[in-house]
């Protein structure tokens with residue numbers, strides 16, 4: 164096992180990884196920017212190294228500085244968490260070049276699955292259902308129109324290298340498609356350094372269903388069932404839960420098995436998430452693969468009892484996964500509310516600043532993953548998520564009652580957060596019934 168790990172991240176996920184390491188007897192090295200220099204979680208690390216100033220480019224996205232810190236601290240491995248460098252094949256490669264174990268996939272597996280066009284091709288070859296659309300990247304307007312006529316409108320144009328909900332355009336007729344294709348290519352080239360775009364069928368009333376998978380370096384891969392992340396705003400997840408409400412058990416087996424099959428075919432090790440959209444008849448189409456630990460991994464941990472972060476560390480150290488598929492079962496229901504420092508009354512504008520009162524909830528079935536304490540100042544430089552409240556109970560109804568109770572105990576002052584929004588959603592009729600689509604929240608907030 165590793166003796167010392169560097170965590171190339173910040174905030175709640177940095178703390179989450181540190182907690183796993185401590186329980187495994189592994190020393191931790193945290194890197195931080197000057198904007199995070201007073202963050203209390205840094206005191207829990209065995210060593211903390213400043214790697215630059217607030218802007219992420221100067222610190223958490225700076226590969227050379229992170230590798231230099233890893234060499235100074237003489238670590239065996241680097242955990243990237245999510246966001247920042249976690250899905251950058253060049254970072255995984257830089258670790259390999261320096262003989263530091265990257266706790267995640269190889270640069271090759273990451274590059275293949277991270278490219279949406281290549282990923283779809285591998286999916287197709289392994290009988291994983293994908294959206295009808297272009298086989299590869301679209302060259303020009305005429306080709307785009309040809310594909311759209313074949314699959315029917317509406318269609319969506321996506322960047323092969325896109326991410327974070329950016330670089331997508333929905334086209335409902337030929338005129339918009341013609342006027343969008345060139346702009347989409349230019350935009351993709353500017354935003355992602357790769358101008359390749361492709362077209363697929365656009366599904367109007369979709370649910371977002373994703374499957375958690377784990378692979379090891381010995382060719383084994385298992386799935387940890389699915390999550391439903393349909394509660395979204397601007398393609399950003401707001402609430403995630405497991406299992407997906409109302410999912411037919413046969414469909415569950417099909418979607419989970421196809422995700423595990425894809426990961427095996429990619430010779431993938433570490434944690435990954437295969438994302439799908441599901442239509443009203445519970446047909447699935449793969450969207451993309453995320454080659455890292457996800458924000459919402461705790462809901463899966465709660466229903467399966469498996470520590471996903473520890474699993475990524477074990478697998479990176481060369482251990483075999485200790486379970487076969489039949490050993491993995493789920494119990495009860497779990498749901499996560501992302502707590503963001505945002506003002507829901509002002510268009511969800513981020514609210515940085517000093518927190519003078521932070522009282523998180525507790526009690527049975529409540530898990531709070533956060534790096535925030537009273538006296539913490541939310542820096543303006545990064546993502547507005549300040550923590551995640553996760554509840555587990557025997558069934559979905561009790562889980563939502565528990566979350567409603569926990570949210571009521573939760574006090575954050577004076578900055579605005581999404582807590583009141585979550586309180587409202589816990590009482591929302593259609594959501595309580597289960598099976599809302601990915602545009603539900605935006606319709607509700609209109």
Ligand code: ADP
Nearest residue numbers: 319325326327328329364365366398450451601
């Ligand atoms: P990103 O990598 O930017 O997150 P995804 O491919 O995962 O891109 O898509 C993000 C979101 O865009 C999805 O969760 C869904 O809301 C919407 N979307 C993407 N593709 C389709 C599609 N074919 N039909 C309907 N909605 C889609």
